[in-house]
Amino acid sequence: MxxxxxxxxxxxxxxxxxxxxxxxxxxxxxxxxxxxxxxxxxxxxxxxxxxxxxxxxxxxxxxxxxxxxxxxxxxxxxxxxxxxxxxxxxxxxxxxxxxxxxxxxxxxxxxxxxxxxxxxxxxxxxxxxxxxxxxxxxxxxxxxxxxxxxxxxxxxxxxxxxxxxxxxxxxxxxxxxxxxxxxxxxxxxxxxxxYGNGSFPDYGSFENGYVTMINPCAYKGISILLALAERFSAVRFLAVSSWGTSSEDIAAMKQRDNITVMDAVEDVELVYKKTKILLVPSLWAEAKARCIGEAMLRGIPVMASDVGGNGEAKCGTDYLLPVNQITKYEYRLDQRKLPVAAVPVQDVYPWRQALERLLIDREHYMNLSKASRSSAYDTLIKDNxxxxxxxxxxxxxxxxxxxxxxxxxxxx
Missing domain, CATH: 3.40.50.2000 (Glycogen Phosphorylase B;)
Structure with missing residues (x-):
């Protein structure tokens, strides 16, 4: 047209x-x-x-x-x-x-x-x-x-x-x-x-890859990432630092031997081809996290917080998990000139349960990988x-x- x-x-x-x-x-x-x-x-x-x-x-x-x-x-x-x-x-x-x-x-x-x-x-x-x-x-x-x-x-x-x-x-x-x-x-x-023309590689792999989080920071739920990394000490996590990640965030992640930190890159394939599961534990009112759709289109199961528009991004697939949402910000900015959030204490138990099942249940993982890819294509690409x-x-x-x-x- x-x-x-x-x-x-x-x-x-x-x-x-x-x-x-x-x-x-x-x-x-x-x-x-x-x-x-x-x-x-x-x-x-x-x-x-x-x-x-x-x-x-x-x-x-x-x-x-x-x-x-x-x-x-x-x-x-x-x-x-x-x-x-x-x-x-x-x-x-x-x-x-x-x-x-x-x-x-x-x-x-x-x-x-x-x-x-x-x-x-x-x-x-x-x-x-x-x-x-x-x-x-x-x-x-x-x-x-x-x-x-x-x-x-x-x-x-x-x-x-x-x-x-x-x-x-x-x-x-x-x-x-x-x-x-x-x-x-x-x-x-x-x-x-x-998201592109609809031609996406399938990276869904139960055997290989990191549990990845993009832009770990207070807004995006770094506290949940750190808690999961501590609980699952034998699991490899990948943290992709971006616009919200502070030097304090990086220091906290580097204290965990099982978290690898890398800088954000323009070519998202460099991140997703290493990823087994994507964590999106956002604590703010996320309008619609872009990375959810990017990962699902590539067959990567996503664990996302039930805030804002994340439910729309998940396209009806598991897992949409509870968090205590940020409701207040301090009247000061951090080193990145971003508002400092008052981050509530989080209940990580539902996240631990979901991650454990995806890590140990191969059939469940592969079914969710397939469903994620199909649902994301139908919702985000087809006629859209x-x-x-x-x-x-x-x-x-x-x-x-x-x-x-x-x-x-x-x-x-």
Whole structure:
């Protein structure tokens, strides 16, 4: 479906490279998929952050390693093309709103996509100022929303900005319901976290692999990982550090001889091909953990916490396990500039039971591996591609055009 070429700008507050976090991967795949359909797509992002060592020089090296279609650099930014998408990476984070205004004036886009990962909603505020009728808000995280009990900061004026957006696309029914309950804004659940073309290797293996956790940190339930590693001392665990993992988290994991720690990588196959079971013991209101779908599509059984949208990600398969959810955050930031969570004590017994069965019952493991792969494909891939996003955007454009036509006739 392509009822007319659209021009789309996505602006994010995290670097485009390296692409390791779930939201950043989803932004990248969404724009690349729309570009494949023939739409003209741009991403505006900072070149570096506190979590990307090496500065701008290292970023330039990463760009060249990607064999970009073109590279065009000046004193303020480096522009390059990858997979049909034009990326503007700015040297200074503070220039993002200004640069969005400049590109908006030059390119005259049909849409501005603004992910919800900005606590202060600075990028959303600029986009709304430029043209609220062209703003699409991508809701993927409750913590950074400006309203509701699971948000770090409740900011009524910023909440009004969300309601001014022309459309809100949500990653899960959970976050769509949350937005309506706490802001009154209506939204649409759409496949804004895409997984690929449906061709995935099958890594389900009862005999080999680690019990893996991605992004071990307070939010994601590192306390449960540490407790399980202590209980199952003969089992090999793999911890993939990412945006939430602090130096204290790494130190705690390295005290366990059976936990191997590795840095996050762009190529997820390097993690999943080593994985026997994936742990996702999130303690915050997870909108819909991307890694659940990634693992299940590859035949890897997932043990996930029963919070937020994780139930939707699990597609009806075992195991969805109880946790005591985080309900409070301190008014201070950690070394990674993230809110410090007040983490409740956890009952690890249900997790111990589930892990033990998957480790000792081969038939059960293989049945769950097969069911996970099949259910994930049917739910996340089949009839759930980027065409649904494209149709949604075309529908919004038709509604605007229809109202404009009706208004013109009324004037006559």
């Amino acid at each position: 392509n009822e007319g070429k659209m021009k789309i700008i996505l602006i994010q507050n995290t670097p485009y490279l390296p692409t390791k976090g779930g939201s950043d991967k989803s932004n990248k795949l969404l724009l690349e998929s729309l570009a494949i359909l023939g739409h003209e797509c741009f991403i505006i992002a900072p070149a570096t952050s506190l979590q990307t060592p090496g500065g701008f020089e290292r970023f330039s090296t990463l760009v060249n390693e990607k064999n970009p279609d073109f590279v065009n650099a000046n004193d303020d930014r480096i522009a390059f093309g990858i997979n049909g998408v034009t990326i503007h990476a700015l040297k200074k984070f503070s220039r993002l709103p200004e640069h969005l205004g400049r590109v908006f004036a030059e390119e005259k886009p049909d849409w501005i996509f603004v992910p919800s990962d900005d606590f202060a909603q600075v990028l959303l505020e600029q986009a709304v100022k430029l043209d609220a009728l062209k703003v699409i808000y991508l809701a993927r995280t409750t913590l950074t929303l400006p309203f509701g009990p699971d948000a770090y900061l409740e900011l009524p004026k910023k909440a009004e900005l969300v309601k001014k957006a022309r459309g809100i696309m949500c990653v899960s029914r959970f976050i769509s319901d949350y937005i309506y309950k706490w802001s009154g804004a209506r939204s649409s659940v759409l496949p804004i976290s895409l 591609g980027v065409e649904r996003v494209e149709a949604f955007l075309h529908g919004l454009m038709e509604n605007v055009a229809g109202r404009a036509s009706a208004a013109a006739k009324k004037e006559i």
